[in-house]
Amino acid sequence: MLEVSNLTKRFGGVIAVNEVSFEVEKGEIIGLIGPNGAGKSTLVNLISGFYLPDSGKIRFLGEDITKKKMHERAKMGIARTFQNPRLISNMTAIMNVMYAVLGSERGSKLSLVEAYGEAAYYLDIFDMLKKRDVLVADLPIYELRLLELARALALKPKILLIDEAMAGLNPAEAERVSKLINRIREEFDLTIIWIEHVLKIIMRSVERILVMHYGKLIADDTPEKVVRMPEVVEAYIGEEVV
Amino acid sequence: MIIHAFGRKYDWIIEPRYWRNPIIGVITLLALPLLMYFFATGVFGIRPVALLSALIFANILAMIGTPLVLQIIGTGRVSFGPHFFVAVGGYTAALLSKNYGFSPALTLPASFFMGALIGLGLSPITIISRGIYFVLITLLLPFILWELTYWRSDVFGAETGIPGVPLLIFTGDVVLDIMIYYYVSIAMVLILLFFTDRVMRSRYGFMMGVINEDEEVALSYGIDVAKIKVITFTLTSGAIAVAGWFLAHYQGSFTGPVWLQPSFLILILLTTTLGGKGAVYGVIASAYFIATLREVTRTQFGEMSVVVLFIILLILLYILPEGFWGLYRKRRYREYVPSIRIRRA
Numbered sequence: 202m203l204e205v206s207n208l209t210k211r212f213g214g215v216i217a218v219n220e221v222s223f224e225v226e227k228g229e230i231i232g233l234i235g236p237n238g239a240g241k242s243t244l245v246n247l248i249s250g251f252y253l254p255d256s257g258k259i260r261f262l263g264e265d266i267t268k269k270k271m272h273e274r275a276k277m278g279i280a281r282t283f284q285n286p287r288l289i290s291n292m293t294a295i296m297n298v299m300y301a302v303l304g305s306e307r308g309s310k311l312s313l314v315e316a317y318g319e320a321a322y323y324l325d326i327f328d329m330l331k332k333r334d335v336l337v338a339d340l341p342i343y344e345l346r347l348l349e350l351a352r353a354l355a356l357k358p359k360i361l362l363i364d365e366a367m368a369g370l371n372p373a374e375a376e377r378v379s380k381l382i383n384r385i386r387e388e389f390d391l392t393i394i395w396i397e398h399v400l401k402i403i404m405r406s407v408e409r410i411l412v413m414h415y416g417k418l419i420a421d422d423t424p425e426k427v428v429r430m431p432e433v434v435e436a437y438i439g440e441e442v443v
Numbered sequence: 444m445i446i447h448a449f450g451r452k453y454d455w456i457i458e459p460r461y462w463r464n465p466i467i468g469v470i471t472l473l474a475l476p477l478l479m480y481f482f483a484t485g486v487f488g489i490r491p492v493a494l495l496s497a498l499i500f501a502n503i504l505a506m507i508g509t510p511l512v513l514q515i516i517g518t519g520r521v522s523f524g525p526h527f528f529v530a531v532g533g534y535t536a537a538l539l540s541k542n543y544g545f546s547p548a549l550t551l552p553a554s555f556f557m558g559a560l561i562g563l564g565l566s567p568i569t570i571i572s573r574g575i576y577f578v579l580i581t582l583l584l585p586f587i588l589w590e591l592t593y594w595r596s597d598v599f600g601a602e603t604g605i606p607g608v609p610l611l612i613f614t615g616d617v618v619l620d621i622m623i624y625y626y627v628s629i630a631m632v633l634i635l636l637f638f639t640d641r642v643m644r645s646r647y648g649f650m651m652g653v654i655n656e657d658e659e660v661a662l663s664y665g666i667d668v669a670k671i672k673v674i675t676f677t678l679t680s681g682a683i684a685v686a687g688w689f690l691a692h693y694q695g696s697f698t699g700p701v702w703l704q705p706s707f708l709i710l711i712l713l714t715t716t717l718g719g720k721g722a723v724y725g726v727i728a729s730a731y732f733i734a735t736l737r738e739v740t741r742t743q744f745g746e747m748s749v750v751v752l753f754i755i756l757l758i759l760l761y762i763l764p765e766g767f768w769g770l771y772r773k774r775r776y777r778e779y780v781p782s783i784r785i786r787r788a
Binding site: 249250251270271272275276280281283287288289290291292299300301303304305306308309313316356 | 644645646649650652653656657659660661662663664665666667668
């Protein structure tokens with residue numbers, strides 16, 4: 202479904218992503234981990250089109266999307282969430298999701314009332330329907346995370362890039378978000394690439410882990426094997442991997 | 444109500460509660476000159492004709508402010524050159540009338556298209572520049588045109604302007620003429636307001652709203668930000684140029700240096716800011732407030748009038764950070780989209 206080959210991105214003298222290559226099959230859920238500054242978010246930004254790579258190729262559904270713009274990739278089915286939730290703070294929760302419904306491929310065929318109805322459906326999946334008329338500025342971080350996921354899902358993506366959905370959440374909330382991510386993956390037949398720092402949860406939730414360190418991909422295997430790899434242990438020195 | 448036409452669906456809110464306030468607003472605007480003319484004569488020493496002229500000036504500010512609000516929302520940037528497009532429209536109307544004998548009916552579309560064409564040519568600045576760079580670029584445009592009017596005074600007439608532009612209305616009765624000009628200008632404002640309102644409530648309006656808040660989020664929604672910015676900047680530039688067309692045919696001449704002055708820009712920006720962020724209805728209220736206040740300060744404070752006017756407006760900006768629309772919104776705000784109960788399968 203997604204092929205990333207020899208992807209490189211430099212910021213001045215810093216190589217944020219260095220010759221990274223991997224493939225993602227349809228329906229997979231992949232964890233992307235690594236210490237701070239490893240290049241995980243840059244990689245997600247490259248896949249979503251937020252940045253264009255200096256070299257390398259990205260193919261999605263057999264098509265070369267390396268030079269495609271972010272909105273074109275979104276229309277093709279690449280949705281993302283942000284490390285710090287980026288929502289329209291002076292709008293209600295449902296309006297935020299409604300924007301995504303209208304921006305999606307099918308949005309032009311929907312009336313505003315139909316788009317509103319669809320937005321309510323996606324909010325309900327995340328148990329947020331009761332908060333539909335609450336201003337985003339008044340929502341706590343847990344509900345902002347859910348709202349970001351609802352908004353991304355409303356784009357009817359084929360692949361969902363999740364950038365640290367657990368940041369700022371307590372363990373119980375993180376557990377609930379993890380379960381919801383797995384639920385939407387099954388219900389919507391989604392492919393997911395999931396950046397996460399909460400390793401205990403991600404190791405349980407994914408089938409495959411990619412580990413980045415200093416911009417390079419240093420491991421690509423099952424969670425059980427990855428935690429025993431010496432280079433991964435070294436990258437996480439001083440931290441308990443699981 | 445959902446209207447099906449040309450293979451697409453259009454929403455139309457027809458419940459009377461959505462129409463009550465706009466109807467009250469329109470009736471007030473239509474009755475205002477008559478009420479002021481008959482009942483407010485001599486208040487603050489203002490003559491009736493001067494009062495009506497002030498209301499026409501309010502409509503001119505609203506004609507510029509309404510599309511400017513749409514432009515600010517759709518591009519996510521505040522242009523400091525709306526008066527440049529007013530001058531483009533004014534000069535187009537004046538030059539075509541004087542040199543080629545075009546009637547006002549012909550100079551109207553010509554002014555719009557000239558504004559839109561120049562807007563289209565300049566529209567890439569809404570994509571490539573932001574912050575102080577966008578402000579500087581848009582601020583330079585009127586200064587360039589200002590210099591051009593002096594450099595090619597044979598064409599633009601410098602501070603003498605271009606006289607001999609055919610008047611839109613001439614009956615011979617000054618009061619009647621000015622009353623008709625008021626109604627023509629308010630009709631133009633209402634037409635602009637109607638279209639602006641429809642755009643803002645359409646899917647494009649929603650997309651423009653996202654662009655205004657966060658362009659990167661808009662891109663992640665699949666919104667073609669560049670395309671919407673170009674279209675918005677082009678069409679709103681054309682709409683602002685129409686105000687120049689009105690000025691030329693209302694005054695019977697067009698003098699660019701008068702309208703390219705920074706003080707006129709400040710009045711336009713204050714109109715949009717005091718109206719309230721992204722609020723087209725607020726713009727109408729603030730245009731009327733500013734134009735009336737300008738006339739009152741002019742008669743009461745003489746040479747100091749501009750200073751007093753701007754001090755009062757600055758105080759209002761300080762105490763009304765959300766503008767006039769903010770005041771209304773606090774008391775009367777309703778979400779446009781009605782709540783719907785969703786039943787999941």
